Amino acid sequence: MLAGSVGSAGMSLANYRPKLAFELAGKPLLEYQLAVLQSVGVKQVAVASASHQQPLSDLIREVASRVEGGIDVQFFAEEDPRGTAGVLGDLRGFLNSEPFLVVASHLFLEGDELAELLAAHQQRPAAATVALHQAGGQGSLLERIRLDSEGRVEQILTYHYSGARSQSTSGVYLIEDYLGKKRKPLNSVGLYLFEPEVLEYIPRRGYLDIKEQLLPRLREAGLAVNGARLNHRVRKLDRFRSYFDLNRQVVAERVEAECGDGTGMVVGEGVEISPSAKIEGPVILGAGCVIGEGARITGPVSLGARCQIGSGATVRDSILSPGARIEAGGTIEESFVDTDCVACRQRPLLRNIVVDLKRLRGRLTLITTENDPGFEYTFCGGLAPLIRLAQERAFHATKRVVDVVAATTLLLFLAPIFAIIAVAIRRDSAGPILYSQRRCGKDGRKFAMHKFRSMVANAEAAHHELLERKDIDGPMFKMRRDPRVTRIGRWLRRTSLDELPQLFNVLKGEMSLVGPRPLIMEEMEFAPAWRDLRLRVKPGITGLWQVYGRDSIAFHDWIANDIRYVKEQSLWLDFKILLQTFKVLKVEKPLRSKAASSGHAEVLLR
Numbered sequence: 001m002l003a004g005s006v007g008s009a010g011m012s013l014a015n016y017r018p019k020l021a022f023e024l025a026g027k028p029l030l031e032y033q034l035a036v037l038q039s040v041g042v043k044q045v046a047v048a049s050a051s052h053q054q055p056l057s058d059l060i061r062e063v064a065s066r067v068e069g070g071i072d073v074q075f076f077a078e079e080d081p082r083g084t085a086g087v088l089g090d091l092r093g094f095l096n097s098e099p100f101l102v103v104a105s106h107l108f109l110e111g112d113e114l115a116e117l118l119a120a121h122q123q124r125p126a127a128a129t130v131a132l133h134q135a136g137g138q139g140s141l142l143e144r145i146r147l148d149s150e151g152r153v154e155q156i157l158t159y160h161y162s163g164a165r166s167q168s169t170s171g172v173y174l175i176e177d178y179l180g181k182k183r184k185p186l187n188s189v190g191l192y193l194f195e196p197e198v199l200e201y202i203p204r205r206g207y208l209d210i211k212e213q214l215l216p217r218l219r220e221a222g223l224a225v226n227g228a229r230l231n232h233r234v235r236k237l238d239r240f241r242s243y244f245d246l247n248r249q250v251v252a253e254r255v256e257a258e259c260g261d262g263t264g265m266v267v268g269e270g271v272e273i274s275p276s277a278k279i280e281g282p283v284i285l286g287a288g289c290v291i292g293e294g295a296r297i298t299g300p301v302s303l304g305a306r307c308q309i310g311s312g313a314t315v316r317d318s319i320l321s322p323g324a325r326i327e328a329g330g331t332i333e334e335s336f337v338d339t340d341c342v343a344c345r346q347r348p349l350l351r352n353i354v355v356d357l358k359r360l361r362g363r364l365t366l367i368t369t370e371n372d373p374g375f376e377y378t379f380c381g382g383l384a385p386l387i388r389l390a391q392e393r394a395f396h397a398t399k400r401v402v403d404v405v406a407a408t409t410l411l412l413f414l415a416p417i418f419a420i421i422a423v424a425i426r427r428d429s430a431g432p433i434l435y436s437q438r439r440c441g442k443d444g445r446k447f448a449m450h451k452f453r454s455m456v457a458n459a460e461a462a463h464h465e466l467l468e469r470k471d472i473d474g475p476m477f478k479m480r481r482d483p484r485v486t487r488i489g490r491w492l493r494r495t496s497l498d499e500l501p502q503l504f505n506v507l508k509g510e511m512s513l514v515g516p517r518p519l520i521m522e523e524m525e526f527a528p529a530w531r532d533l534r535l536r537v538k539p540g541i542t543g544l545w546q547v548y549g550r551d552s553i554a555f556h557d558w559i560a561n562d563i564r565y566v567k568e569q570s571l572w573l574d575f576k577i578l579l580q581t582f583k584v585l586k587v588e589k590p591l592r593s594k595a596a597s598s599g600h601a602e603v604l605l606r
Contacts, residue, residue: 048087080556086208143157158211160528212527259281281299305323327342452498514543516566543565
């Protein structure tokens with residue numbers, strides 16, 4: 001069971017709380033998952049997470065003890081994020097040379113989909129069988145899986161919403177081919193059945209995803225990868241909207257099952273309800289909840305343990321996590337209130353709101369998302385949302401002013417150096433002085449990124465011949481001793497002077513001085529969640545990746561650095577990165593990078 005990784009794009013709150021811990025009708029999703037897996041005969045489950053989450057480990061022990069009949073559940077925390085397929089290689093001992101099922105953490109399993117997948121795998125044996133269903137909405141159209149005439153997976157395409165075109169390893173395809181037509185392409189469900197032989201194609205180290213990398217690798221090796229179209233509709237928890245819809249259904253189903261009446265109420269131990277309170281089901285009240293005088297609750301509503309509803313407060317069609325509190329007179333409608341959060345009188349009406357409080361590196365952090373329209377995110381009451389919004393706007397405005405002033409000053413000061421470099425490039429080898437390439441900017445918008453040419457003029461022609469010799473795992477191409485680099489190009493790269501023309505990109509607003517490095521869409525297709533997160537900010541000339549390892553860093557560290565910058569960006573962090581960049585440029589001795597500290601080879605920080 002894949003418990004998710006850093007950079008979940010669909011639900012920003014999932015970056016701070018695993019989806020398996022999200023409550024549905026008063027129970028964590030994990031409890032439903034384990035009960036269904038046990039019902040189809042599963043005896044052992046490994047929950048793999050890309051981070052050491054103690055709350056998740058505690059939740060696993062607590063939930064496993066409640067599942068009747070017992071089930072062996074183990075928690076595995078990856079030392080380094082290895083991707084959805086890479087983690088399978090780390091679990092070779094647990095998988096024990098038998099066929100195994102891989103389950104994504106956002107699925108609400110009911111058993112029928114597992115039975116269909118198993119039956120399809122037994123009828124048409126294959127190294128891997130992928131559960132598929134018809135796309136149900138506009139968002140799901142960004143993925144498309146093609147099957148051949150024999151029902152084998154022929155192609156997997158993952159698009160980004162930003163453009164009309166998307167690049168894949170198999171070529172360029174127009175997104176309008178199916179976004180503009182009434183088609184229902186096949187999507188992956190998040191369920192896979194593998195034979196143990198696939199483990200031989202997973203490297204011991206490095207990053208590897210299932211859909212984007214492992215399945216194509218199996219096909220190239222001549223192994224069968226079948227697609228199983230499920231008749232059963234699989235319910236998912238992948239957006240706050242789908243979370244609310246799923247909670248409504250599960251609350252109604254649980255109330256119907258336990259009360260025999262779909263408009264009833266399920267009450268936990270120690271619940272206190274004022275005689276003047278009005279409750280209309282379906283409603284689930286967790287243990288220890290307190291409902292004040294004159295409070296009104298209209299279902300479907302799910303209250304976690306120890307929730308408090310103040311006098312005269314109104315709760316309608318909402319989800320409250322354990323310990324949440326609605327103060328007297330407050331009203332929430334179709335909203336989510338996180339654990340131990342308070343909805344205050346200062347904002348008495350909350351509609352389509354996610355009330356959340358997160359403390360990241362000593363400061364309160366507002367959780368936001370651009371992929372969940374209809375929902376607003378706020379702090380726990382007060383003027384904090386307005387203050388935070390003003391801070392965000394001030395940060396971006398100040399960052400833009402700094403970019404323009406710094407880029408203009410540097411271009412004027414460095415003009416003579418530009419001329420010297422231009423002459424050196426022209427005399428060193430034939431070809432243009434500048435090299436331009438289309439890269440992805442903020443929100444995926446394409447722009448032409450400029451560099452001083454450091455390779456021979458026909459370098460692109462030899463690119464595919466050198467792919468097997470690159471020095472970094474993942475989709476990006478980095479090679480220390482690239483034979484295409486010219487003599488002057490080696491000096492430009494060593495001093496990073498080849499990046500100086502990007503100051504013009506900064507002036508045009510396409511880039512910033514600090515941010516994730518701009519990449520082409522093809523280089524980001526192996527990790528869509530990381531791609532979607534990094535494309536929320538402007539790319540930069542320098543960033544955390546440049547000062548913590550540059551081209552020698554492992555791909556998983558590259559992902560971690562990009563995600564850290566997006567989450568923690570501030571003027572102070574930008575200043576530290578710029579300062580560290582100048583220090584790094586002056587140092588030419590081997591240093592141990594973050595990657596090296598986890599067992600990787602020493603790298604040269606230039």
